[in-house]
Amino acid sequence: DKPNCRPDEVQEEVFELMCTLDAKEDQLDFPTIYGSAKQGWMSADPQKPSDSIAPLLDAIIRYVPAPKVEEGTPQLLITSIDYSPYVGRIAVGKLHRGVLHAGDTVTLAQRGNVLKKCQIKELLTFEGLGKRSVPEVTAGDICAIVGLEAFEIGDTVCDAENPEPLPTIAVDEPTMSMLFTINNSPFFGRDGKFVTSRHLKERLDRELEKNLALRVQPGPSADSFVVYGRGILHLSILIETMRREGYELQVGQPRVVTKEVDGRMCEPIEVLNIDLPEEMSGKAIELATRRKAVMLQMDRRGDRMHLEFEIPSRGLIGLRNQLLTATTGEAVVSHRLKGFEPYRGPIESRQNGSLVALESGTAYAYALNKLQDRGAFFIDPPEEVYAGQIVGECSRDIDITVNVCKSKKLTNMRASGSDDKVILAPPVRFSLEEALEYIQADEYVEITPHAMRLRKIELDENVRKRQQRNGG
Incomplete structure (x- = not known):
């Protein structure tokens, strides 16, 4: 049901995969069922759509063997x-x-x-x-x-009397960690029902009962926890679920889990696949190789290109946003874990700084209009903000504190037609995954049931400047 679908090529790729896995001759003669989940049909012939998924169910009954059973103890x-x-x-x-x-x-x-x-x-x-x-x-x-x-x-x-264990299976280890802490912003408690560290700990403990890949350890303070998962998507699903349940929390920048193998520091490496228009492939290659990616494959598929890379997991943080921006939303990105390999060196982080609110109050169009040359904003007037909240992205590589709460003073003298019409650029809006990929080490994402904000960990501007002078 997609214009760029390629069922014949995919079948050949599956056949090659089976050969690589040393499949037997009878296994290589596998049946193929085609279908569209969107339109709700399956068929043995892609040119002859049916009106149901019955062909798939019939094929399962016909080709999938019944389980092999043995006599003996359970x-x-x-x-x-x-x-x-x-x-x-x-x-x-x-x-x-x-x-x-x-x-x-x-x-x-x-x-x-x-x-x-x-x-x-x-x-x-x-x-x-x-x-x-x-x-x-x-x-x-x-x-x-x-x-x-x-x-x-x-x-x-x-x-019970004659135990015979089966070979155990291993669960993949986490590849990424994130700091979860209570919401201590000035807007604390406005939206959520569960806002204390006790609530947060009980919810994470419940999640451990059913989320196999999750790990939780105490954080640097009594009201924080380090949560380990299999990637940003895995952790963002947990955060989104908690948000919908009425929790308020803040999360820090994702960090990749490293481990020592044979005396060398190793990091998780993933296989990255990108499908995009041919004329945009150069931008994607440049963005990926900046993040220590190594190209494995480059194929033309119709009017699109398929790129395959090996890239460190930390290189994926923020890459999806940059790819979508560089390709005007046309890139299709997927990745999977390959394993742990030696550390590949430092990767450049986000180049632009942040626009940080100077004071708490209501943001006005008058103030935002005067500051538009400083960068792109994440807020719309008359949105409420607090001191230390990140309200936009700076056009330079430094953080700038701005007063978005400055309003036009009223006077008893007005000249007809002297007021300028304010035209603001639309604000940048992040999804949860995009926000987690965007923040820096000194920033948090604040999540509540009805809002998501970016903020500095230290809200006081003077304290931030002092920490910067001291190298903190």
């Missing part, structure tokens, strides 16, 4: 975790062998040859979008188990 590898506010954590996995009954006593085999006895309180199977309680499950069934305690992904539920 073995279930925990591959996912669900959570219920009533029963707590729920283990989810496929029963590889044997039979499990509600009420059975089983052994939970964990990493490090740790074995502990548990009792199954309830067995659930999945039906449609919900779950159904059942008395037993047999080999091949995907089920959820209520009653296990302190389990993790990769643990095995096995026989």
Whole structure:
């Protein structure tokens, strides 16, 4: 359903991938089903659309083999975790062998040859979008188990008397961290229902119960926490969920997680794919290579170019915004984690400084009009601002404090036609992900249920100047 779709090329790429993975001859003879999620149809022939997704369901029944089952004692590898506010954590996995009954006593085999006895309180199977309680499950069934305690992904539920653990699976480690702290701005408590550090800690603890890739550690102060995730998108989903639930919080600049391998500092490296019009490929290559990216591939696909790079995860911070700006929104960007490789050196950060509000009050068009030559603004009159809030991007590479609350003084003498008409450029508006990518190390994003603002960590201008003089 897209003008630049290329189903034949994609099928060839899938075939090459299968060959690279040493697929067997019968596996290379795979069926292909074409479709459009937008229009709601699937078909074995892309030129002959159907009126439903029945061809996909028929193909699953025809080609996907039934689960292979073995006789013997039960073995279930925990591959996912669900959570219920009533029963707590729920283990989810496929029963590889044997039979499990509600009420059975089983052994939970964990990493490090740790074995502990548990009792199954309830067995659930999945039906449609919900779950159904059942008395037993047999080999091949995907089920959820209520009653296990302190389990993790990769643990095995096995026989109580003769435990035989399955090989464990590993969960990818986090690649990025971010500081979460309470909202201490002058607008604290205006929008949110949950505003204290206790609320924030309880919410993060609840998220740990079901968000497998998340890690939380105490921050530098009692009311802050360092949250680790798999990237900006992963962490921004959590922040957006909390915002909708009524939380107020502030988050700092994302930082990439590094680790030492064989005595060398290593950082996460990702494979970056960019699809864009051919005439704009030069801009994309320049932006990516500035961030220590190495080009792997460059292909022409119709009137568009496909670029593939290896780039450090920290190089991706803010890159999407720059690519979309440079290509007038035409670039399609995706990336995936490759692994950890030696550190590639420093990367230049945002070049422009910030326009910072001098005082608290209401922003006026009169003041913004006089300051338009200083840069682009993020606010619209008559929006309320506070001292230390970032109200725009400076056209130079320094931070400038501006008074956006200055109003035109009234007098008892007015000349007819002497007032100039104020025409302001539209303000720049950020999404949450864009704001997280935009901020610098000395800035926060303030998130409330009804607003999102950028601010300096230190609101007092004199303190900021003193810190700058002292090299802080």
